[in-house]
Amino acid sequence: MSNIGPSARVVARRVLKRVESGSYATLALSAEMQRSRLGEKERRLATELTYGVLRNRSRLDRALSSYARKGLKKLPPGVLLALRVAAYQILFLERIPAHAVVDDAVTEVRRVAGTKLGGFANGLLRTLVREGEPELPPGDDLDSVMARSSLPRWLAELLLDRVGADGLGRAAEAMLEVAPLSLRVNRKRTTLEALVERLQDGEGAHCEASSLYPWAVDVSSLGSPEHSQSFSDGLWTVQDQAAQLIGAMSQAEAGGNVLDACAGVGGKTTHLAELGLGLHIDAVDLSKKKIALLEESVKRLGCEGITTHVSDSSRDDAKLASDYDLILLDAPCSGLGVLRRHPEAKWGPDKSPQIAELVALQVRLLDAMAKRVRPGGVLLYSVCTFTSAEGPTQIRDFLERQPSFEMAPPVSGGASDVEWGGLLSTDGSFESWPHANSQDAFYAARMRRR
Numbered sequence: 001m002s003n004i005g006p007s008a009r010v011v012a013r014r015v016l017k018r019v020e021s022g023s024y025a026t027l028a029l030s031a032e033m034q035r036s037r038l039g040e041k042e043r044r045l046a047t048e049l050t051y052g053v054l055r056n057r058s059r060l061d062r063a064l065s066s067y068a069r070k071g072l073k074k075l076p077p078g079v080l081l082a083l084r085v086a087a088y089q090i091l092f093l094e095r096i097p098a099h100a101v102v103d104d105a106v107t108e109v110r111r112v113a114g115t116k117l118g119g120f121a122n123g124l125l126r127t128l129v130r131e132g133e134p135e136l137p138p139g140d141d142l143d144s145v146m147a148r149s150s151l152p153r154w155l156a157e158l159l160l161d162r163v164g165a166d167g168l169g170r171a172a173e174a175m176l177e178v179a180p181l182s183l184r185v186n187r188k189r190t191t192l193e194a195l196v197e198r199l200q201d202g203e204g205a206h207c208e209a210s211s212l213y214p215w216a217v218d219v220s221s222l223g224s225p226e227h228s229q230s231f232s233d234g235l236w237t238v239q240d241q242a243a244q245l246i247g248a249m250s251q252a253e254a255g256g257n258v259l260d261a262c263a264g265v266g267g268k269t270t271h272l273a274e275l276g277l278g279l280h281i282d283a284v285d286l287s288k289k290k291i292a293l294l295e296e297s298v299k300r301l302g303c304e305g306i307t308t309h310v311s312d313s314s315r316d317d318a319k320l321a322s323d324y325d326l327i328l329l330d331a332p333c334s335g336l337g338v339l340r341r342h343p344e345a346k347w348g349p350d351k352s353p354q355i356a357e358l359v360a361l362q363v364r365l366l367d368a369m370a371k372r373v374r375p376g377g378v379l380l381y382s383v384c385t386f387t388s389a390e391g392p393t394q395i396r397d398f399l400e401r402q403p404s405f406e407m408a409p410p411v412s413g414g415a416s417d418v419e420w421g422g423l424l425s426t427d428g429s430f431e432s433w434p435h436a437n438s439q440d441a442f443y444a445a446r447m448r449r450r
């Protein structure tokens with residue numbers, strides 16, 4: 001273990017430093033992994049340290065500061081970072097000997113800030129090893145939940161607003177969990193059983209089929225998709241189960257004309273094409289780069305019937321039809337529903353002002369789409385976030401502004417691949433939650449133009 005720990009710790013600290021300067025953890029981690037050429041065990045430890053610190057950052061700071069007479073505020077960033085990585089190992093990873101953790105952190109603090117702060121780090125971490133974490137507050141009030149689940153106040157307040165005081169503790173705690181890697185089976189090219197066999201026997205992965213969607217599978221020990229032959233062969237796509245359920249929720253009809261108004265890199269566009277319904281899909285995004293990636297996926301997966309456009313869907317003069325059978329509006333949003341995968345979002349700036357802007361953009365997109373659905377056609381709105389403003393409140397206001405639309409929840413049974421009962425709220429909208437069904441926190445509403 002002793003020659004595993006230090007290099008994994010160095011990588012984790014480098015990644016965390018990049019994240020502090022605004023990088024996404026996934027990108028920073030993959031760049032540092034490539035640079036350092038760690039072995040498999042070390043890679044796993046570096047990943048665990050990086051994400052462990054990001055998930056539990058304020059809880060680690062609370063423990064450290066309770067033994068630091070002058071608090072942590074004035075410490076140089078490199079020192080604080082080394083202390084956090086050490087505190088995570090001391091409090092959460094029993095398998096690593098505490099003396100090795102302390103020695104490594106003290107060496108790092110000496111390196112970045114000199115012997116005096118090295119001595120301070122030594123005393124502080126030894127006290128943490130001896131005394132342990134000060135007891136966490138057990139209550140369900142906002143402050144106690146924030147302390148236990150390492151949530152900043154702005155985020156805890158948004159969650160409280162959506163789930164209420166009764167659900168807050170459970171919802172916040174589940175957001176600390178590690179989310180699985182989910183794949184969508186390309187049904188045009190293979191079956192779930194055949195893909196699972198190939199991934200397990202041929203590529204050393206471990207698979208677990210979804211209980212929610214028959215084309216979804218959770219995978220571990222797979223490594224990077226680019227190195228997987230079955231990925232290159234176009235047999236699957238990485239996609240969260242909740243996102244797959246949104247594609248399934250479209251319940252598109254054979255031969256229909258479809259607009260994917262915010263297609264991004266095409267996660268949902270290719271899903272719709274894979275349904276094998278002979279759909280004609282216009283896939284639109286503002287970003288040329290994303291449309292280029294979408295086109296690559298279309299080729300890899302062998303999808304047909306997709307026409308791409310780099311365009312602003314909210315504009316009345318966009319060169320799009322005005323009588324679509326189905327419009328999918330997977331709107332730009334605050335993305336807070338995937339905190340399990342991107343815990344660094346907790347420590348960036350308060351997103352509330354940005355959310356207000358996103359809500360206004362969603363209104364513009366919704367109203368523009370309302371004009372492009374044919375009477376009797378469907379508008380499916382979705383977001384990968386849990387804020388009320390971007391989800392239920394947004395749709396309540398839309399239905400008030402646009403009385404020609406009504407909720408049209410997806411139907412279970414028949415050709416449906418999904419039992420929708422447990423996934424829909426009383427008004428028929430879709431919700432997924434880490435605490436309710438181990439999925440990311442998404443919201444979607446399927447509406448029909450009368």
Ligand SMILES: C[S@@+](CC[C@H](N)C(=O)[O-])C[C@H]1O[C@@H](n2cnc3c(N)ncnc32)[C@H](O)[C@@H]1O
Nearest residue numbers: 262263264265266267268285286312313330332
């Ligand atoms: C949530 S992402 C879409 C994800 C995608 N549907 C998927 O499943 O892979 C939202 C996308 O909306 C795009 N977007 C934002 N404003 C837009 C606009 N006015 N017109 C078209 N696309 C827009 C963004 O570039 C971004 O790719």
